[in-house]
Amino acid sequence: MITMYTARTSEIDEINVAVGEIKEQIDLAALKKHSGGLIFCHIDFVESGVVAALCDELPFNVIGMTSLASVDGHGYGLFDLTLTVLTSDEVSFECGMTGNIDHDTYVSEIDRLYADIHGRAGGDPAVIFTFMPYMRGVAGYEVVAAMDKTCHGIPLWGSITNSGDFTYETVQTIHNGKALPAGVAMMFVNGPVEPTFVVSSLPERNITNNRAIVTKSDKAVLREVNDLPILEYLANIGLVITKENITSTPLMVYFDGATEPVALGFYTLYEDGSVLAGGALPVGTSFAVGSIDAEGIFESAEKGLKQVLERKDRDVTLLLPCITRYIMLAPAQEGELRLIQKQLSNSASPFMMGYSGGEICPMRGPDGKYHNHFHNYTFCACML
Numbered sequence: 001m002i003t004m005y006t007a008r009t010s011e012i013d014e015i016n017v018a019v020g021e022i023k024e025q026i027d028l029a030a031l032k033k034h035s036g037g038l039i040f041c042h043i044d045f046v047e048s049g050v051v052a053a054l055c056d057e058l059p060f061n062v063i064g065m066t067s068l069a070s071v072d073g074h075g076y077g078l079f080d081l082t083l084t085v086l087t088s089d090e091v092s093f094e095c096g097m098t099g100n101i102d103h104d105t106y107v108s109e110i111d112r113l114y115a116d117i118h119g120r121a122g123g124d125p126a127v128i129f130t131f132m133p134y135m136r137g138v139a140g141y142e143v144v145a146a147m148d149k150t151c152h153g154i155p156l157w158g159s160i161t162n163s164g165d166f167t168y169e170t171v172q173t174i175h176n177g178k179a180l181p182a183g184v185a186m187m188f189v190n191g192p193v194e195p196t197f198v199v200s201s202l203p204e205r206n207i208t209n210n211r212a213i214v215t216k217s218d219k220a221v222l223r224e225v226n227d228l229p230i231l232e233y234l235a236n237i238g239l240v241i242t243k244e245n246i247t248s249t250p251l252m253v254y255f256d257g258a259t260e261p262v263a264l265g266f267y268t269l270y271e272d273g274s275v276l277a278g279g280a281l282p283v284g285t286s287f288a289v290g291s292i293d294a295e296g297i298f299e300s301a302e303k304g305l306k307q308v309l310e311r312k313d314r315d316v317t318l319l320l321p322c323i324t325r326y327i328m329l330a331p332a333q334e335g336e337l338r339l340i341q342k343q344l345s346n347s348a349s350p351f352m353m354g355y356s357g358g359e360i361c362p363m364r365g366p367d368g369k370y371h372n373h374f375h376n377y378t379f380c381a382c383m384l
Contacts, residue, residue: 002193002315002384003032004350005085006072011050012042012079018050019057022083025074028059031085036093036187038129038318039064040354041081043163043170046179050081055177060085061095063185064174065131065161067354068323069337073345076337076353078164084352086316091191094121097175100182103137107146110184114150117188125188127195127382129318130158130360133182134168139220140358141279141374143184148372155195155362156372157382159320162357171357189384196311197362197370198381200304201263206296207252210237211286222281223274231273237289243269247324250290250377251277260363263290265324265376278358278376292377294332297325301336304379305343308351316384317344319353322377326355356380 007025011018037058043066045051055062062083070082086093096117098109118124128151132143140160147156161171172179189195212233216224225233234241239249246269252261268276281287301321308317319340326333337353344351361380362370 002086002088002091004316006074006082006350006352008070008072008074008080008082010077010080012044012048015048015050015053018081019054022054023057026085031059032087033089034092035060035085035087036095037062038084038187038352039081039174040067040070040352042066042079043172044079045081046172046174051174051179052177054083061093062174062176063095063097063129063131063187065159065354066163066170066172068162068164068326069355071337071341071353073350076341082352082354084318088191091189091193092121094188094190095175095186097173097178097180097183097185100180101133101184102135102182106138106143110147110150113184113186117186121188121190123190124154125190126193127155127157127189129187129189130156131173131185132158132160132360133173133184134160134162134171134357135182139278141220144360144372144374153372155197155370156360157195157197157362158360159354159356160358162323162355168357193384196383198304198307198379199260199361199363199375200300200307200379201375201377202250202252202290202292203296203299206292207288207290208237211254211288214281214283214285214287217281217283219280220277221274222277229273230275234289239289241266241269241275246275248292248328250292251287252290253279253281253285253287255285261288262363262373263375263377279374292324292328294329297329297336298339300379301339304381305340308344308381308383309347311383314349314383317349317351317381319351319381320356320359321353321379322359323355323357324377
């Protein structure tokens with residue numbers, strides 16, 4: 001059994017006040033044999049020194065990330081820090097973080113970190129929580145694929161870091177008060193744990209009936225579809241893609257053997273007319289084009305929250321919807337935050353939500369087992 005506590009503060013400048021507010025909301029004397037912490041916060045909490053000071057005061061290891069917004073049972077906000085504490089007599093929590101990674105070092109750094117935490121944890125975890133950086137030289141799916149290979153398919157759940165700066169220049173990954181712009185943080189959860197994962201992307205009505213086949217690609221760079229240049233194919237179905245609107249077109253990708261599609265987005269439009277997607281698109285992969293609107297965002301959130309509430313025995317509830325959902329809800333951008341806070345606050349179980357710059361969440365394959373995937377546009381949750 002795991003007990004979950006949450007606390008939040010909006011105090012950025014007065015370090016002692018911020019730390020005091022968090023400690024007042026969590027009875028540290030009630031902690032069990034093993035504990036671990038997760039932080040979602042605005043970048044200002046890192047820069048002001050609040051994160052470092054708070055972690056110094058906590059008697060357990062912490063990982064976390066900057067996030068556009070966070071929600072728990074106490075409220076929600078864009079300029080807050082939210083701390084989750086997991087504590088148990090039977091389940092342990094071991095943490096660590098790489099140094100700053102780049103194209104040449106991310107595989108070796110992940111291998112080294114995994115081996116280090118695995119040695120301290122004493123065996124394979126039931127699930128690994130992870131927060132990863134946004135990097136222009138390495139796609140998010142590549143980092144997830146490297147970690148999946150290193151951990152031999154152990155379920156991964158987490159996010160790409162993000163912030164209110166949509167150029168991703170001010171993102172940070174956190175471990176025990178240390179923050180890095182390009183660090184990968186991991187938390188092993190070892191013990192008698194049964195994780196459940198929720199992936200809720202676009203409603204069926206927001207997905208076209210016509211599937212296309214990738215006929216020319218290079219990893220995540222999509223060049224031709226149905227033997228047509230990708231931009232020509234999209235124009236033929238009524239979508240004119242420009243550098244200004246490229247991130248607003250979801251693809252529902254049907255990977256070989258998958259029972260459900262994975263939602264991926266376009267990131268970059270290149271001069272030669274090819275586009276960079278959020279994940280690898282091998283030749284022969286089929287996909288359907290989707291659309292994202294406010295009604296669809298709320299519908300997918302409601303669907304995801306229904307699945308969360310159906311698991312009555314959950315001790316831990318963590319949520320990571322995509323940051324694009326917040327952007328696409330303009331001008332009523334806080335609607336999803338309010339919905340999550342209202343619905344989950346009415347249940348007896350604690351929860352924490354942060355916005356994600358790219359979702360890392362397993363999905364069940366035809367073999368009935370969980371397989372790790374990288375997503376865009378998606379409402380993701382993990383329950384223990």
